[in-house]
Amino acid sequence: MIKRIGILTSGGDAPGMNAAIRAIVLTASVSNIDVIGFHHGFNGLLESDYQRLLPQHVAHIIHQGGTILKSARCAQLHTAEGARQAATVLEELELDALIVIGGDGSFRGALAIANYYQGQIMGIPGTIDNDIDGTDFTIGFATAIDTALDTIDKIRDTAEAFERIFLIELMGRHSGYISLSAGIAAGAEQIICPEFGILQPHNIKALLAPIQRAQLMRGSSSYIIVVAENSYPAGTSALAETISEALGIECRACILGHIQRGGSPVGADRILATKLGAFAVEQLLDGAHLMMAGEVHQKPVLYPLINTGEKKKQLDPYLVRWQQNIASD
Numbered sequence: 001m002i003k004r005i006g007i008l009t010s011g012g013d014a015p016g017m018n019a020a021i022r023a024i025v026l027t028a029s030v031s032n033i034d035v036i037g038f039h040h041g042f043n044g045l046l047e048s049d050y051q052r053l054l055p056q057h058v059a060h061i062i063h064q065g066g067t068i069l070k071s072a073r074c075a076q077l078h079t080a081e082g083a084r085q086a087a088t089v090l091e092e093l094e095l096d097a098l099i100v101i102g103g104d105g106s107f108r109g110a111l112a113i114a115n116y117y118q119g120q121i122m123g124i125p126g127t128i129d130n131d132i133d134g135t136d137f138t139i140g141f142a143t144a145i146d147t148a149l150d151t152i153d154k155i156r157d158t159a160e161a162f163e164r165i166f167l168i169e170l171m172g173r174h175s176g177y178i179s180l181s182a183g184i185a186a187g188a189e190q191i192i193c194p195e196f197g198i199l200q201p202h203n204i205k206a207l208l209a210p211i212q213r214a215q216l217m218r219g220s221s222s223y224i225i226v227v228a229e230n231s232y233p234a235g236t237s238a239l240a241e242t243i244s245e246a247l248g249i250e251c252r253a254c255i256l257g258h259i260q261r262g263g264s265p266v267g268a269d270r271i272l273a274t275k276l277g278a279f280a281v282e283q284l285l286d287g288a289h290l291m292m293a294g295e296v297h298q299k300p301v302l303y304p305l306i307n308t309g310e311k312k313k314q315l316d317p318y319l320v321r322w323q324q325n326i327a328s329d
Contacts (some may be wrong), residue, residue: 001096002031002033002096002097002120002284002285003032003033003034003096004033004034004035004036004093004094004095004096005024005028005033005034005035005036005095005096005097005098005099005281005284006035006036006037006038006045006050006090006093006095006097006098006099007021007024007035007036007037007038007053007069007098007099007100007101008037008038008041008042008044008045008069008098008099008100008101009021009041009067009069009070009071009101009102009126010041010042010071010072010073010074010100010101010102010105010106010109011041011071011073011102011103011105011106011127012071012102012103012127012128012129012261013065013066013067013071013140013261014126014127014128014138014139014140014141014143014144014261014269015065015066015128015139015140015143015144015261015262015263015264015265015266015269016126016139016140016143016265016269016270016272016273017066017067017071017101017126017139017140017273018058018061018062018064018065018066018067018068018265018273019061019062019139019265019269019270019273019274019277020101020124020126020139020273020274020276020277021037021053021058021061021067021068021069021101021277022058022061022062022274022277023273023274023275023276023277023278023281024099024277024278024280024281025053025054025055025057025058026055026058026278027277027278027281027282028281029054029055031281031285033281034052035052035053035054036050036051036052036053036093036095037050037051037052037053037068037069038050038069039051039069039070040069040070040071040072041070041071041072041073041074041102041106042072042074042076042077042086042106042109043072043074043076044069044070045086045089045090046074046076046077046082046085046086046089048089048092048093050093062270062274063264063265063270064264065143065261065262065263065264065265066262067101071102073105074109077109077112077113078112080112080115082112083109083112083113083115083116084116086113086116086117087113087115087116087117088116090113090117090119091117091118091119095119096119096120097119097120097121097122097284098110098113098117098119098120098121098122099121099122099123099124099280099281099284100121100122100123100124101123101124101126101139102123102124102125102126102127103125103126103127103129103131103132103138104131104132104308104309106123107123107132107292107305107308107309108309110123110305111290111305111306114290120284120287120288120289120290121289121290121305122280122283122284122288122289122291122292122293123291123292123293123305123308124139124273124276124277124280124292124293125138125139125276125292125293125294125308126138126139126140126273127139127140127141128140128141128143128144128171128172128178128260128261129141129171129172129173129175129177129178130175130177130178130313131172131173131174131175131177131311131313132292132294132308132309132313133303133307133308133309133310133311133312133313134292134294134296134301134303134304134307134308135292135294135295135296135301135303136294136295136296136297137268137272137295139265139269139272139273139276140261140265140269141177141178141269142265142266142268142269142272143263143264143265143266143268143269144171144178144260144261145178145181145182145185146266147256147259147260147262147263148168148170148178148182148186148256148260149182149185149186151168151254151256151259152168152182152183152186152188152224152226153186155168155224155254156186156187156222156224159222159223159224160221160222162250163220163221163222164222164223164249164250164251164252165211165222165223165224165225165240165243165244165247165249165250165251165252166222166223166224166225166251166252166253166254167225167227167236167239167240167243167251167252167253167254168188168224168225168226168227168253168254168256169227169228169229169236169253169254169255169256170182170226170227170228170229170256170260171229171256171257171258171260171261172193172228172229173229173230174194174230175193175194175195175228176191176193176194176195176196176228176231176315177315178228178260179191179192179193179226179227179228180193180195180315180316180319180320180323182226183226183323184319184323186224186226187224188224188225188226189210189211189214189223189224189225189327190207190210190211190224190225190226190327191225191226191227191323191327192207192225192226192227192228192231192232193227193228193231193315194228194230194231195314195315195320196320196324198230198231198232198233199231199232199239200233201233201234201242204242204243204246207225207243208243208246208247210327210328211223211243211247211249212247215247215249227239236253236255237253237255239253240252240253272295275295275300276293276294276295276300277293279293279300280293283302288302290304290305290306291303291304291305292304292305292308
């Protein structure tokens with residue numbers, strides 16, 4: 001019987017993490033389960049920095065961005081000593097289970113703790129990157145797309161006014177999910193992301209040719225290229241300079257950065273977070289261990305935590321093919 005569980009948010013924050021915390025606390029309360037929330041990710045676990053979470057603590061947080069538990073990265077957990085210490089704290093607090101909300105790095109930390117901890121461990125995918133295997137979408141992804149889309153739409157206005165080329169760099173680490181989705185939704189002329197291959201200086205002509213064709217057919221006008229971070233070795237700003245020099249047209253780079261992680265979560269993220277938070281608690285009560293609570297085809301599913309970082313998840317093949325076809329036309 002599970003009587004006490006711990007939860008923490010780790011790694012990069014994502015809109016909707018608070019909604020997941022809320023769902024966990026409310027679902028646990030119905031089953032008379034105490035919830036302990038650790039502050040600042042695994043650091044709070046190692047330092048015994050925690051608070052008891054009651055329903056009144058999560059009453060009005062579903063709309064808030066960030067995480068009320070705060071988040072951080074934890075280098076100490078990369079060592080066996082750190083993982084052992086974390087397990088010791090969990091045992092001392094008499095926690096029957098631990099729920100980790102985060103990305104694949106956070107899940108690796110949870111797996112390390114499992115080597116020394118006798119309780120159950122459950123993961124919930126919270127990352128704007130949507131790069132976790134075993135779930136169609138991660139908490140925060142939908143909001144990040146909307147944030148990026150709003151910015152791209154605004155940049156299109158000024159790009160059109162000045163007839164400029166704009167490169168807009170979006171986050172995603174080594175994933176193009178945000179870039180493809182936001183780029184298509186914004187009507188970007190080109191999209192560059194790792195799944196299409198890293199753009200190298202000697203391949204710049206392949207990028208320039210569609211721009212030149214557009215200039216011939218439409219005359220001087222705006223031209224938007226969405227670039228996933230880490231897609232060009234020298235960086236997006238250097239790529240903008242290279243395009244300007246090659247075409248003689250002013251090209252500007254706009255790097256959105258961490259703005260994509262902030263803001264109130266959209267409805268889709270609030271709903272997904274609520275579903276996964278509640279499902280995680282229910283599955284722990286059924287004995288689930290070392291699993292991630294995900295969603296596939298709108299149904300909650302369990303997926304082995306150890307397989308979440310294999311990077312087998314693919315971009316929508318139809319959208320990829322369509323985008324590449326119109327970019328080369």
